[in-house]
Structure formats: C-alpha cells, structure tokens
Amino acid sequence: MALAHAHNVLKAAWAHRTEDPGASPVGGDCTDGFTAGSYSVPDPGPGVASCQLTWTHGLPQVEVRSRSGRSFTLP
Numbered sequence: 001m002a003l004a005h006a007h008n009v010l011k012a013a014w015a016h017r018t019e020d021p022g023a024s025p026v027g028g029d030c031t032d033g034f035t036a037g038s039y040s041v042p043d044p045g046p047g048v049a050s051c052q053l054t055w056t057h058g059l060p061q062v063e064v065r066s067r068s069g070r071s072f073t074l075p
Helices: 002-019
Strands: 034-036 039-041 048-056 059-066 071-074
Touching: 002 034, 002 039, 002 048, 002 059, 002 071
Parallel strands: none
Antiparallel strands: 034 039, 048 059, 059 071
C-alpha cells in the first residue's frame, strides 16, 4: 500500500509539472493524500505512516514509510 501510494504521488507531481511547467513545484507532506493543480491522490488509509514529497534540482522524490516500518524512496 505505501509503495503504491508513493508511485501515485510521484505520477501526480510529474503530471502537474508537465501540464504547467511555469508553476512552482508542489511538495510537502503527502501522508493523508496529495493535490497538485488538477491532480490528486486520495488518503491511502492506515497503512501509510508517513509520506514526504521534495523537489531537488527540478526532480521530485517521494519518501514513504508504512505502518509496518518498511520505507521506500522513489525514484
């Protein structure tokens, strides 16, 4: 569940950036869902303990941790 949520957040962030390249990148806490422009990812439910989207040098990175303690970083 946490990994799927991270993938969805990353896709939404890229889609928004591609659709509106002049807009500021949207990042931050994505634990309870994520919205960037017209793209949104719903709350993943209780399986996700934390999620953070950051942008570095124009590239997004999502770090997510499941309630079971597994951590994933994309890409």
